[in-house]
Amino acid sequence: MSNVIDCKPRETAPAPTEGPPARAASLGRLLGIDAARALAVFGMYYAHVGPFPEETGTWKSFLMEIPHGRSSALFATLAGLSLVLLAGGSRPKTGRPMRQTVVRIVIRSLLLLALGSWLVALGTSIVVILAYYGLFFLLALPFIKLRARTLAIIAVGVGIGGPLLIQWLWSTDTSWLDAFTAKDPLAMWSGEGLAALLFNGTYPGLAWMAYVFAGMAVGKLDLTGRAIQVRLLIVGPALALLGYGGAWLLGKLLQTAGTAGSSVADASWNSFDQAMSKALEGTDSANWDEEEWKAFDAEHASIWELAPDEKAVSGGFDWTGLASASPHSNMPLELAGNIGVALTVIAGLVLLLGRFGRLRFWLAPLIAVGSMSLTAYVAHIAAVWYLVDHPADGVGYATGWRMWAVFVVAMLVFAPIWRRFCKRGPLEYPMYWATLPAKLLK
Numbered sequence: 001m002s003n004v005i006d007c008k009p010r011e012t013a014p015a016p017t018e019g020p021p022a023r024a025a026s027l028g029r030l031l032g033i034d035a036a037r038a039l040a041v042f043g044m045y046y047a048h049v050g051p052f053p054e055e056t057g058t059w060k061s062f063l064m065e066i067p068h069g070r071s072s073a074l075f076a077t078l079a080g081l082s083l084v085l086l087a088g089g090s091r092p093k094t095g096r097p098m099r100q101t102v103v104r105i106v107i108r109s110l111l112l113l114a115l116g117s118w119l120v121a122l123g124t125s126i127v128v129i130l131a132y133y134g135l136f137f138l139l140a141l142p143f144i145k146l147r148a149r150t151l152a153i154i155a156v157g158v159g160i161g162g163p164l165l166i167q168w169l170w171s172t173d174t175s176w177l178d179a180f181t182a183k184d185p186l187a188m189w190s191g192e193g194l195a196a197l198l199f200n201g202t203y204p205g206l207a208w209m210a211y212v213f214a215g216m217a218v219g220k221l222d223l224t225g226r227a228i229q230v231r232l233l234i235v236g237p238a239l240a241l242l243g244y245g246g247a248w249l250l251g252k253l254l255q256t257a258g259t260a261g262s263s264v265a266d267a268s269w270n271s272f273d274q275a276m277s278k279a280l281e282g283t284d285s286a287n288w289d290e291e292e293w294k295a296f297d298a299e300h301a302s303i304w305e306l307a308p309d310e311k312a313v314s315g316g317f318d319w320t321g322l323a324s325a326s327p328h329s330n331m332p333l334e335l336a337g338n339i340g341v342a343l344t345v346i347a348g349l350v351l352l353l354g355r356f357g358r359l360r361f362w363l364a365p366l367i368a369v370g371s372m373s374l375t376a377y378v379a380h381i382a383a384v385w386y387l388v389d390h391p392a393d394g395v396g397y398a399t400g401w402r403m404w405a406v407f408v409v410a411m412l413v414f415a416p417i418w419r420r421f422c423k424r425g426p427l428e429y430p431m432y433w434a435t436l437p438a439k440l441l442k
Contacts, residue, residue, distance in 0.1 A: 028354020029223045034370030035349045035363055037078055041376045042369075043071025045407045048126050049384060049399040069327025072129055072203065073211050073338035074345060075373075079133055080215025081346070083140055090220050092145045096442065102141060103438040109137040111434060113186070119378070120190040124385045130377070131192065132203040136212050139205060143213070148220035155213035159335040162206040166330060167318055169199055207330040214339045218346065229351040236344030243337025247325030250333075254320050275303045368415035372425025376411050383407065 046067040053061035087093055087101050116131025143151065169177075177195045187193025198205045221228050279300045325334040353360055360367070369376050387403075388396040397403060418425065424432060 026224050026354075027360075028352075029350050031360055031363075031367050032223075032350030032353045033078065033081065033346065034367045035353065036074065036346050037370035037373040038366045038376070039345060039349075039370075040071045040075040040078060041373050041380075041411075042408050043067035044075065044129075044377070045380055046404050047071060048380065049388075049407065050404040051400045065327065069334065070338050070341050073208075073335075074342040075129070076133070076136070076203075076208055076211035077215035077218070077339065077342035078346070079136065080140060080212035080217075081219040082215075083137060083212070084144065084216045084219030087144045090148075090222060100438045100441050102144075103441055104435040105137055105141060107435045107438065108431060109134040111431060112137070115378070117186050117190040117192065119381055120192050122385060123389060124381055125389050126381050126384055127202040128381060129203055131186070131190075132197050132201065132205065132208065135194070135197045135205055136209060139209060140212050140216060143216065146216075146220075148217045151213050151217035151220065155210050155217060155339070158207070158213060159210035159339075160332050162204075162208075162210060163322060163331045163335070165206050166199070166204060167321055171318065174200075202328055204330060207335060210335045211339060211342070214342070218343065223347075223350050224354065226351075229347045229354075232343050232347035233351070236340045236342070236347060239340025239343065240337050241340070243333045243335070243340060244325050247323055247333040247337070250323035254323060279303060365412040365416045368419045369411050371419065372415055372428055374431065375425035375427040376415070378427055379411070380407050 044067070047069075050067070051064065053064040083105065086105070087098065092098065093101055112130045112134030114134075116128050116134060119128045119130065143154065146154075177199065181187045181193045181195045184193035184195065186197075187195070192201060196204075218232070221232075223229065279296075321329075322331050323333065324331045325337050327334070353363070386392075388399060391397070415425075422429075
């Protein structure tokens with residue numbers, strides 16, 4: 001994310017003129033990364049407040065589902081890329097500069113952990129990703145000096161091994177995680193502790209570090225080079241085809257291989273859904289607050305007993321689950337497909353903004369949003385908290401196309417105006433100031 005990792009002043013989008021090739025390529029890399037961040041932010045806007053498709057299996061539903069899972073994966077890949085660029089890219093810093101950089105990253109990581117946990121504690125309906133990112137950066141630090149090939153190999157290893165461990169956790173006794181969570185300060189504060197950030201949350205580090213390592217590998221490459229850009233534009237679509245196409249093919253092969261356990265689970269979930277629908281019939285549950293949901297759960301506790309125990313039903317390790325590429329399944333094929341999309345978006349924007357100077361002018365608002373992506377991300381969480389989760393009049397606004405469009409337009413207007421007078425975004429400034437003590441390190 002912008003300036004959370006790299007708080008250096010951003011150059012404003014230049015006039016649509018072509019400079020020397022080296023400078024144009026370097027500027028294209030900088031602006032292309034910012035533009036990619038903005039697309040990731042707007043994609044997460046859509047995933048959180050945009051409409052869901054009313055039907056599945058159509059081109060319309062496919063297009064509407066594109067932002068789900070892929071935008072946050074792009075964000076994570078960009079975070080790994082920015083982490084490496086801050087440390088010197090293909091020529092890592094050494095000595096005092098590297099020590100200062102490490103301290104800056106640690107400070108930002110801890111601030112992200114705190115900010116993300118605080119936002120979750122406020123009671124937002126959005127699954128906040130900031131605390132996950134704070135932990136991801138800390139986990140990535142020991143690998144920051146490795147070469148691109150090594151980082152790519154690690155990304156592949158995590159992308160395969162991480163999902164295997166996640167599936168194993170689903171099929172075994174994890175009471176030790178509950179005992180750990182009960183004493184975890186983060187969990188006691190926000191309800192989302194280290195166990196969730198690492199193992200069983202929406203963005204578990206066991207799998208999502210594959211995105212970070214992939215981004216770090218890209219950061220070690222010379223993104224200003226046309227040959228590297230073209231290679232990434234070949235590798236990216238190939239990975240996307242491998243991931244999504246492979247999942248589709250395996251899904252067809254496994255479609256008729258249902259098990260007795262899965263039919264039992266389906267029957268149990270049908271009973272649960274019917275009981276829940278009957279209990280909610282005639283209520284305004286869409287606008288209930290947290291206390292009203294707690295009262296409902298207390299009164300209808302027996303309904304939850306109808307939900308099947310997935311571990312017991314599955315009968316052990318779910319090998320077929322590894323073939324999934326659905327959003328946030330966190331399985332190998334989804335990781336491969338999402339990384340492919342991220343590489344394609346990053347390389348494509350870097351190439352376009354490095355080659356076509358006039359495009360920088362037209363995309364200046366998008367680039368400005370990307371340069372303050374932390375502000376843009378937190379702003380939409382605050383807006384959803386106020387407009388949907390905890391509205392002042394007790395009646396929340398409806399999510400959908402209109403809310404998504406308003407959020408996007410608001411940021412496209414606000415960001416360029418702010419950047420005209422300030423070098424960093426509103427939240428990027430405090431993040432930068434908090435890291436200034438790192439300069440005192442000897």
